[in-house]
C-alpha cells in the first residue's frame with residue numbers, strides 16, 4: 301500500500317551514522333585525565349551545560365525528503381570544550397604551521413590559537429613553525445605568546461611564513477619528535493589536509509602521544525563538507541572592487557568590455573559570488589562549466605548581442621576556466637608547482653587577446669575598448685573582514701578544545717552554522733565544486749542571461 305504523503309507520521313526517520321574521530325586513549329595506555337581548567341576561569345563560570353559531551357553530535361544534512369531518504373544521515377561530534385582534558389597544560393608543547401597559498405585570516409587563527417591556549421588552558425610553550433611543513437626540519441621555530449601576537453589579526457598573510465612542497469614525512473615527524481611537540485595545529489588547504497593525514501598515520505604508527513589537527517583555509521572555498529572556508533568572504537569582497545571598476549570602465553566606453561580574472565583553481569566560487577553580489581556581470585566563466593568562443597551559442601555571439609543591446613559588457617573569468625582552450629606546449633602540460641599542483645596557463649591575457657582579435661576580425665573600424673583587471677593576489681593578501689575574523693576565532697578555539705580533550709586526526713569546521721570535528725581523511729578527500737545543476741548556478745544564469753555553452 302502507498303504511504304500517505306500528506307501524513308508525516310507515515311514516514312520514519314533515517315538512521316544516523318556517526319563519523320567518529322580518533323582519540324589518544326586508543327593508542328596511549330593510562331592517558332591522564334584532569335578537570336578542564338576553564339572551570340576556574342573568571343570569565344566563563346561554566347555550568348553543566350557549558351561542556352560538550354562525546355554524545356553531542358550535529359547532522360551534515362539537515363534538509364531531506366523523508367519519502368526518498370533511506371541512507372543513514374551522517375553525524376559529526378560537536379566541537380567545544382570537554383569537562384575533562386587529557387593533556388597537563390604544563391607539559392604541552394604546541395606547534396602551529398601554515399602551508400599553501402595565503403588566505404585572509406591566517407594571522408587571526410594563529411593569534412587566537414596562541415591566546416586561547418595561553419588564557420583558557422594555561423599553556424605556556426607555544427611555537428610557530430616557519431615556512432610551512434619544511435619548517436619542522438629546516439628552520440628554527442619561534443616561541444609565541446599573547447604579547448607577540450596581539451595585533452596579528454590586523455595583518456594580512458601569515459607572520460609565520462608559508463610555502464609549498466617540502467613534504468618529507470620522515471623528516472617532519474622526526475622534527476616533531478625531536479622538538480618535543482605534542483600538539484600540532486596545521487592551517488592550510490586541501491594539500492595541507494592530505495599531508496596532515498599522512499603525518500597523523502605516521503604518528504599513530506609510531507604510537508606517539510601527539511595530537512594533530514587541521515584548520516582548513518582556502519580562498520577558493522574548494523574544501524568539502526564545511527559550510528565555507530575562512531577568508532573566502534573577505535576575498536569575495538575585495539574581488540567585488542575589481543568587478544565594479546571593470547563595470548565603470550566598460551560603461552564609460554563605446555563597445556566597452558571589462559574583463560576581470562579572479563582566483564579559483566578548480567572551483568569558481570569566488571567568480572560566482574562576485575557575479576551574484578555585484579549584479580553587473582554579463583558573463584561568469586568558471587572551471588566547472590566549459591565554454592567555447594566561436595559559433596552559435598558561443599561567447600563571441602553572446603557578447604556581440606549584449607554590446608548591441610547595452611553598449612558594454614563585464615566578464616568575470618576564474619583562473620581555472622577555459623584551460624582546455626588555451627594552446628600549450630608539451631612541457632607546459634607537465635608543469636607542476638612545488639606541491640605537485642598543475643600550473644595553469646593565464647586565462648586572462650589569453651581571453652583578452654582572443655577578444656581583441658575577434659573584434660578586429662568581425663567589426664574592423666568600429667570603436668572597441670577592452671580593459672583587463674587582474675586583482676589576483678590582492679584578494680587574498682588582505683586581513684580578514686569582521687565576519688571572517690570571528691569565524692577564525694571560533695575555529696581556533698574549537699581546535700584547541702578538541703586537542704586538549706585528547707582527540708586527534710580531526711579538522712574543525714562549521715557545518716550548518718555549528719562547529720564540528722570531522723575526521724581529517726574525510727576532509728582531505730572532500731571537494732566542493734560549484735554544482736552547475738543547482739539553484740545557485742541557475743541564479744547566475746538568470747542574472748547574466750549568459751549561454752549555457754552546452
Ligand SMILES: Nc1ncnc2c1ncn2[C@@H]1O[C@H](COP(=O)(O)OP(=O)(O)OP(=O)(O)O)[C@@H](O)[C@H]1O
Nearest residue numbers: 399400401464465467488489490491492494495639
Ligand atoms: N598528497 C600530499 N601528500 C603529502 N603532502 C602533500 C600532499 N599534497 C600537498 N602536500 C603538502 O601540503 C602542503 C600544502 O599543499 P599545497 O601547496 O597544495 O597548498 P594547500 O594546502 O592545498 O593550500 P592552497 O590550495 O590554499 O594553496 C605542501 O607542503 C605540500 O607539499
Ligand SMILES: O=P(O)(O)OC[C@H]1O[C@](O)(CO)[C@@H](O)[C@@H]1O
Nearest residue numbers: 401402489519520563564565680
Ligand atoms: O601563486 P601561488 O601562491 O602558488 O598560489 C596560487 C593559487 O593559490 C590559490 O589562491 C589557493 O589555492 C589559488 O586560487 C591559486 O591558484
Ligand SMILES: [Mg+2]
Nearest residue numbers: 400489490491
Ligand atoms: Mg590546494
